[in-house]
Amino acid sequence: MRLPLSRAECEQWDLTDPLAAYRKEFRLRPGLVYLDGNSLGALTNRAVEHVRAMVEDQWGNDLIGSWNRHGWFDLPNRLGAAIAPLIGASADEVLVADSTSINLFKLASAAAMARGKRRRIVTESGNFPTDLYVLQGLAQLTGGAVEVVEVPREKVLKAIDESTFLVVLTHVHYRTAELFDLEGVTTRAHAVGARVLWDLSHSAGALPIALTQSRVDYAVGCTYKYLNGGPGSPAFLYVRQDLQQSLRPALSGWMGHAAPFEFTDDYRPGEGMARHRCGTPSLVAFAALEGALKALGKLDLTVVREKSIALMEMFIRGVEALPADYGVSLASPREASRRGSHVALTHPRAYELVQALIGHDVVGDFRAPDVARFGFTPLYLRYVDVWTALERLREVFSGGLHCQLPPRRSAVT
Numbered sequence: 001m002r003l004p005l006s007r008a009e010c011e012q013w014d015l016t017d018p019l020a021a022y023r024k025e026f027r028l029r030p031g032l033v034y035l036d037g038n039s040l041g042a043l044t045n046r047a048v049e050h051v052r053a054m055v056e057d058q059w060g061n062d063l064i065g066s067w068n069r070h071g072w073f074d075l076p077n078r079l080g081a082a083i084a085p086l087i088g089a090s091a092d093e094v095l096v097a098d099s100t101s102i103n104l105f106k107l108a109s110a111a112a113m114a115r116g117k118r119r120r121i122v123t124e125s126g127n128f129p130t131d132l133y134v135l136q137g138l139a140q141l142t143g144g145a146v147e148v149v150e151v152p153r154e155k156v157l158k159a160i161d162e163s164t165f166l167v168v169l170t171h172v173h174y175r176t177a178e179l180f181d182l183e184g185v186t187t188r189a190h191a192v193g194a195r196v197l198w199d200l201s202h203s204a205g206a207l208p209i210a211l212t213q214s215r216v217d218y219a220v221g222c223t224y225k226y227l228n229g230g231p232g233s234p235a236f237l238y239v240r241q242d243l244q245q246s247l248r249p250a251l252s253g254w255m256g257h258a259a260p261f262e263f264t265d266d267y268r269p270g271e272g273m274a275r276h277r278c279g280t281p282s283l284v285a286f287a288a289l290e291g292a293l294k295a296l297g298k299l300d301l302t303v304v305r306e307k308s309i310a311l312m313e314m315f316i317r318g319v320e321a322l323p324a325d326y327g328v329s330l331a332s333p334r335e336a337s338r339r340g341s342h343v344a345l346t347h348p349r350a351y352e353l354v355q356a357l358i359g360h361d362v363v364g365d366f367r368a369p370d371v372a373r374f375g376f377t378p379l380y381l382r383y384v385d386v387w388t389a390l391e392r393l394r395e396v397f398s399g400g401l402h403c404q405l406p407p408r409r410s411a412v413t
């Protein structure tokens, strides 16, 4: 792959970048190289406008009448429909509600109620902790009737058998960015009659996904990472159309009732995805997400993916050119087709390395015990930013700046 070889050439590439226009949608402090959009996406102007309108005009002026006048009640479906094309789903297959952790529980528990005689959920050991913890809690809730089988990645396919009712996997691994073959695993699970629930937290908005076409059963994911919905923004969940009517929620809140404003005593599940609403959503947070999704417009994820790969390739080549005695190694797959949109490096003092870089306006993050992660968000990152990041990385190492920091860690790393 040909890549820019000087700062001037980076600037040239940035001028002809088909995604260049997106950067002005975002509020980024000048001088900052933000390589953490995989953890918390940047703020958009649109999100600011939408939150202001929600608070001042809607809540402020129209108060409770806003539920009808400003379409508050339908927001979970409207935002789901806006996310749908980004994950290859149809508008009526996606709902925005709650958090990713809660949506995982909602779908896994609903699948458990429909499991028949099958007892097992198969997942990957080292999966994102919330995915494991939520499944472990579900197994306990069933008094052990449901069993969670956690196996390393290379054993996942083998572990899926006739006793499996659900396979729960994360498409892009949060630590290494390694990709699962979403379609291949889904097909294998279906071959033995199991269903698949994909966690798309590090995928949505970063690379093309075709949920419906890949016959994926269920999916969940974050909106505050590559979708830039804001800190703690509501998550999405997806259920394939033909499975929706037979999937009854266990977390059956009043908002998911077929007729919530009839206030009857007995639960009747709402149509399609509506049943997965639980309680009253956090509307200010919904407003921020609505703005962020408007800023994405009709995003072409193949173009996003191409640029993400080029940015990562440039970064990895720069890291590979560092002297071996700096002790950095690549923890992500070297091959771009097996990697999501972040690059993980291991280093014995990864925490101090990340802190030293943050001190020089290059923001990545640290994942225990020894991983430094750098996310590449093509909508607001320029080639010249990667150039700067590599310059600062060399400065930190050559000056030993990461060795001068106290090893005290903050609560969030």
Ligand SMILES: *Cc1c(COP(=O)(O)O)cnc(C)c1O
Pocket: 099, 100, 101, 102, 128, 130, 131, 170, 174, 199, 201, 202, 222, 235
């Ligand atoms: C970020 C992330 C989550 C976050 O879940 P929350 O409920 O929003 O805290 C879940 N799963 C994966 C794989 C993630 O990367």
